[in-house]
Amino acid sequence: MAQTTSRTGEVMEAIRARIASRSLSRGDRLPSIRALAATLKVSPSTVVEAYDRLAAEGVVLSRPGSGFYVSAEVVTPAVSDLGTRADRAIDPLWVSRQSLDAAAAALKPGCGWLPPDWMPDAILRRAMRGLARADDALLADYGPSRGLPELRRLLARRFATEGLDIGPDQVLLTASGTQAIDLICRTLLRPGDAVLVDDPCYFNFQALLRAHKARIVSAPYTPNGPDVSSFARVVAEARPRLYITNSAIHNPTGATMSAQTAHRLLTVASAHGLVIVEDDIFAEFEPEPSPRLAAFDGLVNVIRIGSFSKTLSASIRCGYIAARPDWIEAMVDLQVATHFGGASPVAARVVFDSLMDSGYRRHVEALRRRLSGARREAAARLADLGVRTWVTPRGGFYLWGRLPDGRDGSDLARLALDEDVILAPGNVFSAAQSAPDFMRFNVGQMRDPRVFTVLKGALARR
Amino acid sequence: MAQTTSRTGEVMEAIRARIASRSLSRGDRLPSIRALAATLKVSPSTVVEAYDRLAAEGVVLSRPGSGFYVSAEVVTPAVSDLGTRADRAIDPLWVSRQSLDAAAAALKPGCGWLPPDWMPDAILRRAMRGLARADDALLADYGPSRGLPELRRLLARRFATEGLDIGPDQVLLTASGTQAIDLICRTLLRPGDAVLVDDPCYFNFQALLRAHKARIVSAPYTPNGPDVSSFARVVAEARPRLYITNSAIHNPTGATMSAQTAHRLLTVASAHGLVIVEDDIFAEFEPEPSPRLAAFDGLVNVIRIGSFSKTLSASIRCGYIAARPDWIEAMVDLQVATHFGGASPVAARVVFDSLMDSGYRRHVEALRRRLSGARREAAARLADLGVRTWVTPRGGFYLWGRLPDGRDGSDLARLALDEDVILAPGNVFSAAQSAPDFMRFNVGQMRDPRVFTVLKGALARR
Known part of the structure; x- marks a missing residue:
């Protein structure tokens, strides 16, 4: 995901989002390089690079002396209805894509599955x-x-x-x-x-x-x-x-x-x-x-x-x-x-x-015991950071935690991503957008103490 | 697929098709047992059996003394647009479902794949x-x-x-x-x-x-x-x-x-x-x-x-x-x-x-040679039955054959199915329904001489 987190990638994403949302249609002129650079707070050369790459992809056309235009061949995909946005941190697909495509070194307390070495x-x-x-x-x-x-x-x-x-x-x-x-x-x-x-x-x-x-x-x-x-x-x-x-x-x-x-x-x-x-x-x-x-x-x-x-x-x-x-x-x-x-x-x-397999039942029982310990430990460490668990689950690997001081989960997720830690902010789960200060934690993915260090650091930044 | 070829199954399918096509809606009264038996040329007891089974499935409701009604809970599935019909012989899904769910003893010259023992x-x-x-x-x-x-x-x-x-x-x-x-x-x-x-x-x-x-x-x-x-x-x-x-x-x-x-x-x-x-x-x-x-x-x-x-x-x-x-x-x-x-x-x-795998290339080459022989042989045997091949393919396992005397492929497929031979009638492939007298043959599935015996028998029946 290096590309989408780069400046150029962000500009490309912003243009794609405008096409997807139909605020830019086929044949429309793209914003001028200077104007978009100012809006997105990036350098004009970043916008040039982004427009060139969109042109190479066939999304936009360059008309020398006139500017860049949305390509006539661009089909606004039906997938635009999935709600893709430049601000992907509160997109329901954001956590999935980040978790699936994470680098091997990334930590994933926001993801929805256990690490492979917990499997039988x-x-x-x-x-x-x-x-x-x-x-x-x-x-x-x-x-x-x-x-x-x-x-x-x-x-x-x-x-x-x-x-x-x-x-x-x-x-x-x-x-x-x-x-x-x-x-x-x-x-x-x-x-x-x-x-x-x-x-x-x-x-x-x-x-x-x-x-x-x-x-x-x-x-x-x-x-x-x-x-x-x-x-x-x-x-x-x-x-x-x-x-x-x-x-x-x-x-x-x-x-x-x-x-x-x-x-x-x-x-x-x-x-x-x-x-x-x-x-x-x-x-x-x-x-x-x-x-x-x-x-x-x-x-x-x-x-x-x-x-x-x-x-x-x-x-x-x-x-x-x-x-x-x-x-x-x-x-x-x-x-x-x-x-x-x-x-x-x-x-x-x-x-x-x-x-x-006769071992499967034993595997599941061992998994439950292990998760029971991991849930207790993670809940205690989160409590030390001021994150309160909404309910004590009877099983599984999720904790639904409320962040201290009304902190915004999406902000925190963006900060953590810079340090290769993938979090799952609350509003991603909320159709009514009622959980901005919540976060879902996967206790099976929190054995590395760096998860808590990064979380603590992000909570300390305001 | 014994059920759908049985008389009771056919009656159930006919009712389901009417619901799917909305010619029967929620709350509608089903045709009287006597009337439907006459229309479908089955015995009244077959219709009773079919209605009872539809009632057990929740598709219809029995109101004692009044008859059978389309259940209020019936959701006409969007899949009705797939074009399911009572006469499934010319339904594009017919060949797939028959081929996938065929009994082990069935012969499948109409199916779209090679037998497993041709695979590497x-x-x-x-x-x-x-x-x-x-x-x-x-x-x-x-x-x-x-x-x-x-x-x-x-x-x-x-x-x-x-x-x-x-x-x-x-x-x-x-x-x-x-x-x-x-x-x-x-x-x-x-x-x-x-x-x-x-x-x-x-x-x-x-x-x-x-x-x-x-x-x-x-x-x-x-x-x-x-x-x-x-x-x-x-x-x-x-x-x-x-x-x-x-x-x-x-x-x-x-x-x-x-x-x-x-x-x-x-x-x-x-x-x-x-x-x-x-x-x-x-x-x-x-x-x-x-x-x-x-x-x-x-x-x-x-x-x-x-x-x-x-x-x-x-x-x-x-x-x-x-x-x-x-x-x-x-x-x-x-x-x-x-x-x-x-x-x-x-x-x-x-x-x-x-x-x-270094063996894969050799497998594909052997497959081509084997199919080349199988195509020649099947084309010759089909020609003996009066079935003419539309074009001589350069490869693959299909022959597109025109039936003699304008025979209808769907009729033939129904006759063959009674003998556990699955054929692929031409109009299943034709959006314009322009190929009633064609049939697609899979030469990899025609090694058993019974395929030709059944085909010959079906062609002889008028």
Whole structure:
């Protein structure tokens, strides 16, 4: 990401943002070099360099003696609706892109996964060696359109132990948990439909919903789940088609929904024909299972999705959807049309073999114990810096912390980025922009004391 | 697929299709059992069974003494726009779903891939064993947002040898070739935009474009590529935003575009701001490279996509997009928002190791020789049945055959399916429905003589 943090990169980004937001259209003249240099507080030679590079990319045209113009070939991509802005620090995609593309030396307390050495290395390697001996067909062929039957049967059996009694044909494998939600949105949403999320919620729900041109509405989240009366009011007023949430352990707060809240949400959902998408991705981190909307409801108004990225591997891409048969059937068609299938059969096999490995259960238990210690330690060190934890999570790797003295999380994230520390500022998670002084911390990524040194230094700067 | 071929399944499908097409809406009364039985020529008890199963799925409600009604909870899925119909034999998704979900004993001359034992087994297993010794991070972590750098660099070097000089940052890895096109459509299309395809073209282009609510227009394909004057006329009239085509070896005809045609298409495209998506998926099957639009054009108006499903493995999901830097950047964002990344790092590593394996080149050469013999043999046996090959392909595994006596390909496909033989009828490939008496044959899937016995039997029935 060196380029986008450089001065030239910032100028290029600013011009691209204006094109994306249509404040500059095809054929428009770009601002003069002198004017833009003054506005952005950079040297004129930086603007020249940026314009030249945009010209090399075909985004702008140089007309000698006349200036620079937005190229006639420029297509303003539909992705502009994702909300790309020059000020990417409060863009829901900012944390994802920074975390994914971070240099090896960067520290990532803002990212959404555990370091690779917390993952079950030996189990994964055993599964890979097993693959090397698998059938020809598994290694080379397309799989069935719903995905590997063994894994779907295993998931259906697991759901049954949680009180959700469905057949394996109601389980569809996808390439990831995110793609599962994307497929649901493509099947059930039309542009302009309202979708309800928690405030705060996992930031990528917002990026995804913007890609669908959905109208995002939100209800405040409490330590026991969504605030039910706000939830009911928003549902009645905005008539959202979907509500997307994390159950088990909520992202970013780490809170758990109570059974009472679950019941009340389902009652509201049922009365208004609201479909709930329950993302179960953190379920394995719970010490004991919390109320699950899908199990309460039996997949009438609820669609359950999940993946294995947090406890097994994020590199082995595999997610799933459990839903009503008619919706699954429609999503099978859509997944064939748009991906020619979901999870790779090879990936699904590695997941299946790993989940069946006798070491997997022990791995998850060890992970929970380790995280319990890491949460305590990180919360104490944050408290020393004046950062207060909003709730004490029952499991998982997130802490939702309020910064001291109303400090702005985005400012802090920009300062930390200069020192190669990637933070996740609160408003990235808040559709209502109600969490400027919050920050999500990943305790699994805070073992290096430099995280706290940098945080302390940034908090000291005003 | 036993269910959908059963009588009950057909009735259920017919009702679902009416709901999807909105000829039945929420709350509407279903046709009476007697009336529907007469219309569909099935017994009343079959309709009762179908209605009961739809009620169990929640699609319809039974009101004792009054009849069956479309459930108030039924959401007409957006996927209805994929064009699902009761008569699925001429649905572009029909061949895909049948081929993917075929029983092990089924023969699949209509499917779009080679049998697994034609794939480079030893190379794949070596790559898998290599994976078992890979870094922790590769096995467990998310990869960079553009995908595995080694594979992107290798692709950029390969493109350079074909005269397409781009850097690895202009290559984005995706989960499949189909997903690559989907991502391009999501970035560049708005609902209602026209998209040009060949007549005939790969059927899934149509399924995908319907999912995007694109207006599909087509131009006739000749043995030298699209008919240029029709192409120019359609472009001028319909103003399509994209043209999607297979270069190298065309699906379904097996024809190759001439350099002259390539030049003329690019001239038309450039004059009208038409973006060309060139799907290179069959390039490795060519004895020597044919004109490549991306190389002629240098990625100004052309986007190149491809995958490794046809010569390496369809189970290891990995595709790519090569395009202008600003489009790649927009697609990286969109892929993070909707998939949290593209190709799995593990899959990309297997592809990279396999392509670098010294045995891979020999595998591809052996494949070409083997296919050359298989094409000759299949063409001769088809000719014995009166099926004439439209063009003699230079490579690949497809033959585009005209049926004798104006026989209807869809009728034939239905007859063959009763004997567990999956065929690909011509109109599935034709947006203009101009190929009722054609059929696409996959010579790699025709080694079992029963294919010809069943075909002969079906042709004999009138």
